[in-house]
Amino acid sequence: KQEVTQIPAALSVPEGENLVLNCSFTDSAIYNLQWFRQDPGKGLTSLLLIQSSQREQTSGRLNASLDKSSGRSTLYIAASQPGDSATYLCAVLMNTGFQKLVFGTGTRLLVSP
């Protein structure tokens, strides 16, 4: 059974710092890995999607890497801003023939001015 773990559970940093969020998964038979952002009272917003054959994806100040063989992904946020404060979730898409995302429990990020 796939298990997805995110460390740390919470993180507090001052504005401007570069930071790394970690995600690990136990079963490497995945189609892709997605990073989401969740804001209180709002839904999930997809940030980056990495196919299983890819090593990384970039969008603006965000860079996500994937090492499928070791079951790890990292989300790098450059020059953090208070607006980055949210909960970040990683999810892996299992190759079960239909779209089943298995989520981690998230990292709650607070960026202080």
Next chain:
Amino acid sequence: EAQVTQNPRYLITVTGKKLTVTCSQNMNHEYMSWYRQDPGLGLRQIYYSMNVEVTDKGDVPEGYKVSRKEKRNFPLILESPSPNQTSLYFCASSFGTSSYYEQYFGPGTRLTVT
């Protein structure tokens, strides 16, 4: 604007009173699914639908029903809600089952069953 909508956004109800949470998407997506989110457990899939009239169970289907009579709508039905169904519910949709398709999520429905 492309979006997934859910109604209601907040609901407090009592044990045993049937309720329906609606989900609608305007992107002509084939695939839709329901998740629940609980502290310490993350999001878990309840049901999914690959297309109209095609639905199947996810990881935690007990106590829930779904139907997919139209492509855009995928309601979640709780026939006899119980307190352990108190949770935050999300509907999601995507174009299809390919790994290249992102899933789009609705804003969530916070349900409390007393």
